[in-house]
Amino acid sequence: MSISSSPINQDTNTTAEPLTAKSVLSRVFGYSEFRTGQEAVIQHVVQGRDALVLLPTGGGKSLCYQIPGLVREGTAIVVSPLISLMQDQVEQLREAGVKAAFLNSSLDVDKQHQIIADLQAGKFELLYVSPERLLQHQFQQLLNATQVALFAVDEAHCVSHWGHDFRHDYRALGIIKQRFPHIPVIGLTATADAATQADILLQLELNDPFVFKGSFDRPNIRYRVMSKYKAFDQVVDYVKQQDGSGIIYCNSRAKVDDLSAKLHRLGMRCEAYHAGKDPDEREYVQRRFLNDQIDIVVATVAFGMGINKSNVRYVVHHDVPRSIESYYQETGRAGRDGLDSEALLLFDEKDAARVRQWIEQGDKTERNTIELQKFAAMESFAEAQTCRRQVLLNYFSEYSDTACGNCDICLDPPKLIDGLVLAQKVLSCILRLEQQAATQHVIDVLRGKSLKRIMEAGHQHLSTYGIGKEHADSYWHNIINQLIHKGLIRVDLTANAALRLTEAARPVLKSDTEVKLAVPRLEFKPDKKVSKAPANYDKALFKRLKHLRKALAEEHAVPPFVIFSDATLVDMASRTPTSDAEFLEVSGVGRTKMQRYGDAFLQLIRGYLARELDD
Numbered sequence: 001m002s003i004s005s006s007p008i009n010q011d012t013n014t015t016a017e018p019l020t021a022k023s024v025l026s027r028v029f030g031y032s033e034f035r036t037g038q039e040a041v042i043q044h045v046v047q048g049r050d051a052l053v054l055l056p057t058g059g060g061k062s063l064c065y066q067i068p069g070l071v072r073e074g075t076a077i078v079v080s081p082l083i084s085l086m087q088d089q090v091e092q093l094r095e096a097g098v099k100a101a102f103l104n105s106s107l108d109v110d111k112q113h114q115i116i117a118d119l120q121a122g123k124f125e126l127l128y129v130s131p132e133r134l135l136q137h138q139f140q141q142l143l144n145a146t147q148v149a150l151f152a153v154d155e156a157h158c159v160s161h162w163g164h165d166f167r168h169d170y171r172a173l174g175i176i177k178q179r180f181p182h183i184p185v186i187g188l189t190a191t192a193d194a195a196t197q198a199d200i201l202l203q204l205e206l207n208d209p210f211v212f213k214g215s216f217d218r219p220n221i222r223y224r225v226m227s228k229y230k231a232f233d234q235v236v237d238y239v240k241q242q243d244g245s246g247i248i249y250c251n252s253r254a255k256v257d258d259l260s261a262k263l264h265r266l267g268m269r270c271e272a273y274h275a276g277k278d279p280d281e282r283e284y285v286q287r288r289f290l291n292d293q294i295d296i297v298v299a300t301v302a303f304g305m306g307i308n309k310s311n312v313r314y315v316v317h318h319d320v321p322r323s324i325e326s327y328y329q330e331t332g333r334a335g336r337d338g339l340d341s342e343a344l345l346l347f348d349e350k351d352a353a354r355v356r357q358w359i360e361q362g363d364k365t366e367r368n369t370i371e372l373q374k375f376a377a378m379e380s381f382a383e384a385q386t387c388r389r390q391v392l393l394n395y396f397s398e399y400s401d402t403a404c405g406n407c408d409i410c411l412d413p414p415k416l417i418d419g420l421v422l423a424q425k426v427l428s429c430i431l432r433l434e435q436q437a438a439t440q441h442v443i444d445v446l447r448g449k450s451l452k453r454i455m456e457a458g459h460q461h462l463s464t465y466g467i468g469k470e471h472a473d474s475y476w477h478n479i480i481n482q483l484i485h486k487g488l489i490r491v492d493l494t495a496n497a498a499l500r501l502t503e504a505a506r507p508v509l510k511s512d513t514e515v516k517l518a519v520p521r522l523e524f525k526p527d528k529k530v531s532k533a534p535a536n537y538d539k540a541l542f543k544r545l546k547h548l549r550k551a552l553a554e555e556h557a558v559p560p561f562v563i564f565s566d567a568t569l570v571d572m573a574s575r576t577p578t579s580d581a582e583f584l585e586v587s588g589v590g591r592t593k594m595q596r597y598g599d600a601f602l603q604l605i606r607g608y609l610a611r612e613l614d615d
Helices: 021-027 038-046 061-071 083-095 109-120 131-135 137-144 175-179 194-204 231-240 253-265 279-290 324-331 349-360 365-382 388-395 420-432 439-446 452-457 473-485 503-509 539-556 566-575 580-584 591-614
Strands: 051-054 075-079 100-103 126-129 148-153 185-189 210-213 221-227 245-249 270-273 296-299 312-317 341-347 416-418 489-492 498-501 516-518
Touching: 021 038, 021 061, 038 051, 038 061, 038 210, 051 061, 051 194, 061 075, 061 126, 061 148, 061 185, 075 131, 083 100, 083 126, 083 279, 083 591, 100 109, 109 137, 126 131, 131 137, 137 175, 185 194, 194 210, 221 388, 221 473, 231 245, 231 253, 231 312, 231 341, 253 270, 253 296, 270 279, 279 296, 312 324, 324 365, 324 388, 341 349, 349 365, 349 473, 349 489, 365 388, 420 439, 420 473, 420 489, 420 498, 420 503, 439 452, 439 473, 473 489, 473 516, 539 566, 539 591, 580 591
Parallel strands: 051 185, 051 210, 075 126, 075 148, 100 126, 148 185, 221 341, 245 296, 245 312, 270 296, 312 341
Antiparallel strands: 416 516, 489 498
């Protein structure tokens, strides 16, 4: 078999045994059981059948092609969209004792020639390449003379026009099946609605594929939405209450640079990342994040697809994403290790109005219509008054009638009040201002502020001046957002975001209808924890294990999570193994990793337990 010379068969105490998917899972990757769906996918691909796999980020997609690639004869060719993603995957595979490499433009010419020679010599079990490389005629000719175990197309949603991250080079990957009809092809993605799934099957020309669609649920991620008011203060307040690494997404490069600089001035270990920075700088930021040298990356959507960091504890969206697919993929970068994580969205109706305007200004009518539908679904998620996880899963046709118990709506249900008088105050003020004022000016008049611009305009003489002084700016901002959501007010972006009344506002002003509003929720409340992590593990030992992992990572020049994930350290701190056999029972510990790191971790654990006994 292709892996017969790898370290998993070099244990002198055992004889080589026939490779099976289960034995590779245990001996190489250190897991005792497959996750739901993995085994069926793997067996179909091992038998030579095409497959399409839809699993959430952190759901075990990689093993669905890595294990068949090791069991089948030859080299598995993996198509990956990002250099950083290839590098991380290869680092992790090599740490597990697998002969893997990547071939892309980041390598110098001599190194590329060496890898091609090694490929021809059959020295690799997995080789990662870019779509551009795979499409080169010369490379295809090389593969004709190579024993290929399978082709895997990672991030397969990039192949589809309907996908949220479409890439032209991916569109031509149907040539794989045309040129190599008898070699299995597996497409993998974490985010694809029904239209995107159908397009992936069509574009990759998969032959009677086995399709596995796993649950999109990430139960360890807690979803929260806060009304966006003073975004910087809200972000600072939230981040100060977090422990571990996080990503903050903004919708523009300017916001990224500004927010990162402000957080840095507050002493936070953070860096900015966006496509406007040169490749070396982006690589530097990414490496520092992966190596736990910084805690926070403030980024545009340019950051993330290639980030294989398993211990991201939170993701903040400073601005609303354009689709649920984007939101789901970006929030999915948290908690890949299965431990407790959070996703916070700061939502503002004015932000939403601007996004709708950008979409409408697109030059492709059909595409604009689809994108507007996708964004409407994103707004529905943000404005939901019912379990957010249900809204999210229902979008992906995974219908659930059970509340999750782990989102802000479930943990702290909104309290509805009779909002007729509040609504009338806002609507009347907008009318008195002749529907020419933006949100903040309306609020300033409602609260009776003595501002120069109010005095110069004579707005202190309006009957609505000061009628809302009992509530803070943030309170009225939230109320206005709710009235926009209910269709009583619209934001006119062509007139400096002036607030206009809709026809639906008339019966409210006449008291002919009732208005139910939610009590504004403006502060992050970190209480009511619902933990999805193992409860019985030694947290003091866990911290020491993390410290050792970091030291070993620096010594071996790899990111800490490549050695062991946080989840593996949690299991280690729970089991407290003191022998090689017990260490192999820890989830995520394979033979090669035990040989490389077992002594160091076992020594730490034995010493820790001995001190505990002495105490």
